[in-house]
Amino acid sequence: MSRIGKKPVEVPAGVTASVDGQTVTAKGPKGELKF
Numbered sequence: 001m002s003r004i005g006k007k008p009v010e011v012p013a014g015v016t017a018s019v020d021g022q023t024v025t026a027k028g029p030k031g032e033l034k035f
Helices: none
Strands: 016-020 023-028 031-034
Touching: none
Parallel strands: none
Antiparallel strands: 016 023, 023 031
């Protein structure tokens, strides 16, 4: 794996991120993303 894959992902204030199995969900003031 490349070195960039080992860096943590910064989550801005007001945004929540969660992982449920293979689904990643990010919720913020502009909406919600699931992938």
